Amino acid sequence: MTEEVPGPAEAVDSVLTALADPTRRRLLHLLAARGEVTATVLAEGLPVSRQAVVKHLAVLDAAGLVTARRAGRKVRYSVQPAALDATARWMSSLAADWDRRLARIKRLAEAAEQDPPPQP
Amino acid sequence: MTEEVPGPAEAVDSVLTALADPTRRRLLHLLAARGEVTATVLAEGLPVSRQAVVKHLAVLDAAGLVTARRAGRKVRYSVQPAALDATARWMSSLAADWDRRLARIKRLAEAAEQDPPPQP
DNA sequence: GCGACGTGCAACCCTGGAGTTGCATCCACT
DNA sequence: AGTGGATGCAACTCCAGGGTTGCACGTCGC
Numbered sequence: 001m002t003e004e005v006p007g008p009a010e011a012v013d014s015v016l017t018a019l020a021d022p023t024r025r026r027l028l029h030l031l032a033a034r035g036e037v038t039a040t041v042l043a044e045g046l047p048v049s050r051q052a053v054v055k056h057l058a059v060l061d062a063a064g065l066v067t068a069r070r071a072g073r074k075v076r077y078s079v080q081p082a083a084l085d086a087t088a089r090w091m092s093s094l095a096a097d098w099d100r101r102l103a104r105i106k107r108l109a110e111a112a113e114q115d116p117p118p119q120p
Numbered sequence: 121m122t123e124e125v126p127g128p129a130e131a132v133d134s135v136l137t138a139l140a141d142p143t144r145r146r147l148l149h150l151l152a153a154r155g156e157v158t159a160t161v162l163a164e165g166l167p168v169s170r171q172a173v174v175k176h177l178a179v180l181d182a183a184g185l186v187t188a189r190r191a192g193r194k195v196r197y198s199v200q201p202a203a204l205d206a207t208a209r210w211m212s213s214l215a216a217d218w219d220r221r222l223a224r225i226k227r228l229a230e231a232a233e234q235d236p237p238p239q240p
Numbered sequence: 241g242c243g244a245c246g247t248g249c250a251a252c253c254c255t256g257g258a259g260t261t262g263c264a265t266c267c268a269c270t
Numbered sequence: 271a272g273t274g275g276a277t278g279c280a281a282c283t284c285c286a287g288g289g290t291t292g293c294a295c296g297t298c299g300c
Contacts, residue, residue: 013142032218032221033221035225038276049261051260052258052260056258072267074277075277078222084211085215088211088215091211092208092209095201096205098152098204101152102199141288158247160245168288170246171290175287175288194245194246
């Protein structure tokens with residue numbers, strides 16, 4: 001399930017929904033800490049069943065946050081920073097955009113305060 | 121509902137869950153575009169009821185993404201970039217952390233390849 | 241004061257998704 | 271070959287939360 005190149009909007013959407021779940025975030029932390037681990041091992045460090053972990057990993061994989069590497073009868077997952085970084089940049093530019101708009105609106109409001117508008 | 125100073129973890133959590141909902145993201149875009157608007161006006165530009173918008177605004181407010189300003193009988197909301205920016209930074213540093221760990225692990229793996237490990 | 245507009249509150253559906261259990265399947269190892 | 275460990279698949283439960291409706295409350299304008 002590492003295919004399908006989505007547009008930036010869908011990418012951001014999937015990353016955000018993936019990151020919204022606390023269990024998934026814990027999973028990511030575990031993965032980042034331990035490198036390449038199987039779902040079964042990950043489940044041992046979490047208060048949920050292996051199946052739940054597998055489902056979460058599928059979501060994270062779809063969001064591009066992790067990748068699965070099959071080795072014989074076991075599948076090891078590892079973290080993939082690119083998608084996270086992309087979303088971080090997107091978010092940061094969004095914040096900058098808001099800042100610009102806010103500054104502009106504030107400037108307009110101040111101008112209108114000492115200069116009564118033409119509308120009654 | 122603009123009080124309670126949460127730790128960084130809770131802050132990130134609330135921002136992420138707030139951003140996970142598509143309707144809430146549309147709300148934020150509307151707010152960023154139009155400046156200071158009331159919930160009723162916002163609801164006109166969305167396919168949901170005013171009450172739904174109010175609930176979403178409450179969530180966004182709790183996450184620190186918007187603020188409410190009461191003026192007479194109407195309440196105008198506006199976007200607040202600080203919380204978004206903070207989460208963006210957090211996310212970015214997390215990605216950098218993953219990158220470091222990945223590089224380290226890859227380096228170890230390569231070293232172990234030409235140098236058979238002591239475990240049988 | 242009184243009507244109208246805008247909000248706040250509460251109770252209520254209903255769907256998505258997080259989690260579980262049980263079993264089938266596959267692969268390594270002896 | 272056969273056994274045990276690891277993954278995959280499917281059906282099922284359960285509840286948080288997104289959405290709605292109806293009404294009460296406050297505030298502006300006349």
